[in-house]
Structure formats: structure tokens, C-alpha cells
Amino acid sequence: MKIAITALEKSKTSKMDPRFGRGAYFAIYDSVTKQFSFHENVAKDAQGGAGPKAAEQIVNLGVNKLLSSDFGPKAKSALDSMGIEMLLYSDEEKTVEQILLENC
Amino acid sequence: MLKYKIAVASGKGGTGKTTVSVNLFYTLQKILNQKIQLVDCDVEEPNIHLFTKGILESTQDVIIKIPVIDKDKCVYCGDCAAACAYNAILFVKSISHIAVLEDLCHGCGACSYVCNQPDVIIEKNKKLGVVNSFVLPNGGELIEGKIEIGTALAVPVIGKTLKATDENSLRIIDAPPGTSCPVMETIKEADFIILVTEPTPFGLNDLKLMIGTIRKLGRKFGVVINRAGLGDGAIYEYLQNENIELLMEISFDKNLARIYSEGKIIVEEIPEMFEKYTLLFEKIKINLNEADSDC
Ligand code: SF4
Ligand code: SF4
Numbered sequence: 001m002k003i004a005i006t007a008l009e010k011s012k013t014s015k016m017d018p019r020f021g022r023g024a025y026f027a028i029y030d031s032v033t034k035q036f037s038f039h040e041n042v043a044k045d046a047q048g049g050a051g052p053k054a055a056e057q058i059v060n061l062g063v064n065k066l067l068s069s070d071f072g073p074k075a076k077s078a079l080d081s082m083g084i085e086m087l088l089y090s091d092e093e094k095t096v097e098q099i100l101l102e103n104c
Numbered sequence: 105m106l107k108y109k110i111a112v113a114s115g116k117g118g119t120g121k122t123t124v125s126v127n128l129f130y131t132l133q134k135i136l137n138q139k140i141q142l143v144d145c146d147v148e149e150p151n152i153h154l155f156t157k158g159i160l161e162s163t164q165d166v167i168i169k170i171p172v173i174d175k176d177k178c179v180y181c182g183d184c185a186a187a188c189a190y191n192a193i194l195f196v197k198s199i200s201h202i203a204v205l206e207d208l209c210h211g212c213g214a215c216s217y218v219c220n221q222p223d224v225i226i227e228k229n230k231k232l233g234v235v236n237s238f239v240l241p242n243g244g245e246l247i248e249g250k251i252e253i254g255t256a257l258a259v260p261v262i263g264k265t266l267k268a269t270d271e272n273s274l275r276i277i278d279a280p281p282g283t284s285c286p287v288m289e290t291i292k293e294a295d296f297i298i299l300v301t302e303p304t305p306f307g308l309n310d311l312k313l314m315i316g317t318i319r320k321l322g323r324k325f326g327v328v329i330n331r332a333g334l335g336d337g338a339i340y341e342y343l344q345n346e347n348i349e350l351l352m353e354i355s356f357d358k359n360l361a362r363i364y365s366e367g368k369i370i371v372e373e374i375p376e377m378f379e380k381y382t383l384l385f386e387k388i389k390i391n392l393n394e395a396d397s398d399c
Contacts, residue, residue, distance in 0.1 A: 046191055049205065050191070059196045074207065074208070081203060082194075
């Protein structure tokens, strides 16, 4: 299973990015291969529709479960329609590595 | 016959912008022997009709065409999603998922243009809002744009509202508050822009933003200070340094607030205010005549 969260930086020690659609990076943990990967959010500077665009990327990356402290309404319905599990989560202290390992 | 387009704008809400539009309109309809149109482009919350008590003469819908995708015939090539500049088509090839996000769609038609499969994309109408025209007891007209609740596309509604006005009349256009796209759509073709502000630090900050944008558009403008006497003198210093014309000042006055709250028109109740707005128009006319002799 692949679990993802938005991250402020491209590293395991990064803190989570509170935004989804306009978050800087996606940090992904694959529970089968035990690997972390980081991807720039292609939608972060989009004029409009950043949420659904980011949702597309999440699906293309093979993610099954997504953590964020703020899914916009458009992102939410897009993720819903594509069967992605969403979890509202907020912690500004922990690293994305800790968060992903605890929630997978 | 004067055919000016005068826009009234403000960097933020609640500065008295609409009061200035309405009172200038009543003043001009009295002093000029021609048709004056008041145009309410504050399409999210048009409220001028509450003051003017006109008779609704006509209503037209503002419609865009949005795509409907036949999923049985779609070959999931993704061309439509790639062509959409507004991210309004959700498309993931690996799971054969395609959906039109109607809220984001601007009705530009690019998707149906690029789709090379027959009959996959058909278009349906979506109503964005209405344009209402009222005839007023003073002989003038009010044209009002109003977006449908739940739609976010103000710009096409403003465009249609401005198009519904009469080019042979003098038009006073009440812009939405702020400096966003809808405001630009409203003021970009105005001959003159009246900026309404308050003499407070917030007011000054918003005014500077607004003036920055207007200068980029290359439009003529001047400033009206409402509730003069509040705040500090920083705004006067700024206007002087920047060589911006102060067109009019309205003092903070409980009497004016009362007349306004009773839904009455200030220039019809207080002769000095009528004089003030007449003078305001004289100043605008001088600005516009200068423009003529320049070219
Ligand atoms: S009409 Fe234009 S904005 Fe709407 S979905 Fe098609 S390409 Fe996108
Ligand atoms: S361009 Fe036409 S065929 Fe291709 S994905 Fe879009 S709707 Fe389907």
C-alpha cells in the first residue's frame, strides 16, 4: 500500500505542508518495498483547480491513502470519485517520515 | 451628448463606493439633458436597485456552454484534459477516469475542439447569472448584473452586463470591491475611474494597490475621500507626492448616514451635496477634455 502526505521539503525530515492542492511536495511511503519517495506537486502554482490536479497526480503515483490537514472541497470530491482514502491529519512537530510510518 | 464611461471603484468594501455611484448618477440625470445609465457590476451582491426603486424592464440570462462527455464512446486519450487551461477535466488514464468539473469550467470550448472522436463531447447550457434592466423614476436606467448563487464566474457576467449598456448614454459603472479579475474587467475600458477611499492606514494601503493596477492599465483617475476627518493625514501627503487629483471629500456626518440608512438619496435631500457632486463632475470633465486635446 502507498500512503502519501504533503511535505514542505523534499526529505524525510521535512514537516508536513498543511495545504493539499497547493502543497510543495508529496512524500510517499510504500509499505511493501519500505521505500520513501518525494515528488514535486505539479499543481501547486495552478491558477485554478489545483486540488483536482493534485488529486490526479496522487492517483497517477499509485497512492491509496492520503493524509492532509486541509482538503479543499474540489480536491475532496475528485479524490472521492477516484477511490482514494482520505484522512484528516495535522501535526506540525513530527517529520513526514514519522507520520507516514505511524499511519500506514 | 456626453458618452463617457465613468467607473467607480474601491480597493476594499465598505468605503461608500456605491453611495458615490448612486449620487453622481442622480446629480447627472438632473443637470444633463440626456440619458444616464447606472451600471451595477458588483455582481455577487448587487444592491443599487434597493435605492433606486426602478421598474424591471427586461432580464436576460448569461449562459456558457459546458461539455458533457459520453464515457462509453470516449477512448481516454486525454487530449481534452490537456487542452483545458482551467483544470476543469479530471483525467487519469490508468484507471480510465474522466469527469468534467463544472465549477471550474469556463465554457471556452477547447475540449470539444480538440476531441477527434465523433459525438463524445456534447455541450449543454449552464446559467451563470442574469442581466436586469430597470427604468427609474428620474428618467435614467439601471443595468444590473447578478451571478447565480453557487457559481464563481463573475467575469462573463460583468462582460455581458457592460455589453447590455447603451453606448450612446453616459454610463456610471459601479465596480465590485477589491483588485481582482472582476474589477479589472469592469474598469479596463472606462474613460475615467473614481477611486473611493477612507483616510485610514488600511484605506491608504488598498488605494495604493488599486492605483498601481490602474496605472498599468493606463487609465485616467482621481480620488474621492469618504469619511474625511477619520484617521490621519498620510493619505493627503501620498496624493500630493504622487500628483494625484483629490476630486472630492465627504466628511463623516451622522446626518448622511441616517439618510443613507433610510434608503434616501443624499443629493436629493441636501443641496450642498448636490453642489459637491456637480463640482465632482466638472472636474472629471476637465480631465476627459484634456485627454481629447492630447490626441
Ligand atoms: S469548455 Fe474549456 S474550460 Fe470547460 S472543460 Fe472544456 S476546455 Fe475546460
Ligand atoms: S479528447 Fe475526447 S476521446 Fe479523448 S479523452 Fe477527451 S473526451 Fe475522451
